[in-house]
Amino acid sequence: MFDGMERRIVSLWFPRLASDRALRARPADGPFALTLAQDNADRLHCLNPQAEAAGLYRGMTLADARAFCPGLQSRPADPVGDRRFLQMLRRWATRYCPWVGLEGEDGLVLDITGAAHLFGGEAMMLADMRHRLGRAGIALRIGLADTRGAAWALAHYHEGQAAPGQTLAALARLPVAALRLEERTVIPLQRLGLRTVGDLAGAARAPLARRFGPGLLLRLDQALGRQPEEVSPLADPPHYGVRLTLPEPVGLTADVMAGTARLLDRLCATLAAQQAGARVLQLTLRRVDRDSRQVELRLARPLRDPARILPLFQRAVAEVDAGFGIDQMRLAAMVVESLPARQLSHVGSRRGDRLADLITRIGTRIGLENIRRFLPADSHIPERAFLVAPAAFSEPGTGWASPRPRPLLLFPPEPVTGRESRPPRQFRWRGETLATARATGPERIAPEWWLEDEGWRSGLRDYWLVETRQGRRLWLFFTPQRPGWFVQGEFA
Structure with missing residues (x-):
């Protein structure tokens, strides 16, 4: 793709990603840490600089941390939210180059080959990254080198840049752990006197391969550019939203429903391609006065059949105040669930679909949570032998297993x-x-x-x-x- 051009890789490491995200949402003064339950104890997961300055460290129990630092503020960590936030940062980083991938749980890797000149050079590009992320309150360390392994090592152990063709010189004084080695490999290497990347690069390869296996030399060769290591960009998640701009404003229910039908055809085609079904749909109607009206449809089960979904919008659309007319419509699937293709049968499938449609129709009036069904529970006590669950979010039970009949x-x-x-x-x-x-x-x-x-x-x-x-x-x-x-x- 870039024949004759030196490859350049940027590694972005966010050392306090979780705590930075939490403090962006709810700022706190003084020492702060996020905690995770591990080994029957709450342990520190991510700390802000004040907590680190107080002598606290990751993995420390919360009880010990409060003893050392009584003013410590803490909240439970949210690893799922952190992963979503990292995905948002990945999408943001595509402004610099199209090849952006994830680097573990707290980093990104960018292949900026051929893109740095668009920002005035590598130095200007990295300065722009620092400025934008610093303004957002996100701690950042950057490494730039010819290889992915070298960029990661510089970001984590000696923030800086390696000039083109000078990878070994830039890494020579870094510890061997900078090669992304496991601790069980790092400690024996240190005992052998191989403490830096330069020491390891100058050692005989055959004894190292016999002692530690091919993984050690592979990491060394990847960092020095002797073995290729690709940057695999992640595909953006599918977007379940469609828009329709009308040439003339409309106000009749029939016209709005006709536009909704066109939007549903396009949205359901996208859902079918991803083998997904919508559980919550939101129809936004923009009026000519720039005010908007929203219609939310919550379904009893995942659907992607336009013919079944469209009539469910009828009642809510008829109640919308169109004002002086509607000139734009947008339909989005707000909640999506997996809906793989399945073999249809004339036995029971249509009956189940009719029941789901009935639950949806009633639910649009009184709320899906208010339509409930009884489910069997694992208890021989009569009062505890059943559960009451929302019908839209549960499947019918197989019946009560009881040796004797039970009263209705x-x-x-x-x-x-x-x-x-x-x-x-x-x-x-x-x-x-x-x-x-x-x-x-x-x-x-x-x-x-x-x-x-x-x-x-x-x-x-x-x-x-x-x-x-x-x-x-x-x-x-x-x-x-x-x-x-x-x-x-x-x-x-």
Whole structure:
């Protein structure tokens, strides 16, 4: 690509990426650190300069850190948010060159070959990087060399530049750890007297290869340019947003729906190419007075079928105040989930789709979280044998695994007369006198001793299915420890 041109690589290292990001969102004065739970203890993960000046270091337990520095402020770390932030920095760095890749969890690598002259030379380019990131409050160390390994070494161990063709001279005095070696390799090398890159480069290669394997010499050769090491730029994540600018303002619901249909066709094609489906869609309608109206559609399951999605917009679009007209429309998938292609079957697939569409239609009026379903739970206690979950964010259960039938209606235990271990022949319940026709049981259920439950402090329960002469089918239980009968449910 750049024949006859010296390759130049820039390594950007953000030594305090996590804490810099956290302090950008919520500034704090004085010593500050982010913590992560490791080995049953909260340990310091990333520190600001004041915390490092106080003698604190990464990996130190939070309890010890507070003993050394009582004024330390801390927050839990967010590794996922840090990775997203690094991805944002990667996209920002493409302003300097198109070849930008990630370097671990806290760095970037840029292949600026043939691009430095656009900024007035390498020195001006690096100065611009420092200025912009420093103004954003992000600590930065930069290395520039002919190879990726040498640039990384300079950024981490001796910030600076290596002139073209002078890589070994720039690295000679750096420790061998600058070659991105593991600690288990670095310590034996130091014991052999090979403490710097220059020492290692001048040593006999055959004994080193026998003792440490090919990995050591590969890292050395990569840093010195004897072995190639590519910079692989990451592809930008797919953008799930489409826009439509109208030649004339529209205000009728039918016209807006027609524009939405065109946007949906384009958006769903993008979703299909990525094998994804939308869970939340946002339609933004810009009026001619530059004010905007937004319509949000939350779906019960991931979808990318325009024919099924479009009617779900109808009600919300009809309620939009178009003002003097709408001249621009934008549709974006705000939440996207994986939706791989699957074999369709006439058995049950259409029924499941109709149920999801019904949940979505009702959810647009009362909220998806308010449509719930019962799911089986892993407990033999009747009150704990089910969960209530939003139907849009859960799958139907396979049914309750119980050796005996359970009543359709379950309620808190209600006492009835009777103290014998057999179901009473006659009892009063809710003001009605009932006579037992047939009783099936008992089914003994023991309390879950590892959980505190006030209702089960009486101990064991013997459950009976009691069919009365009056037609009621009740679920009664007897408590042997404190003799007594209770009704807890009614069968259909």
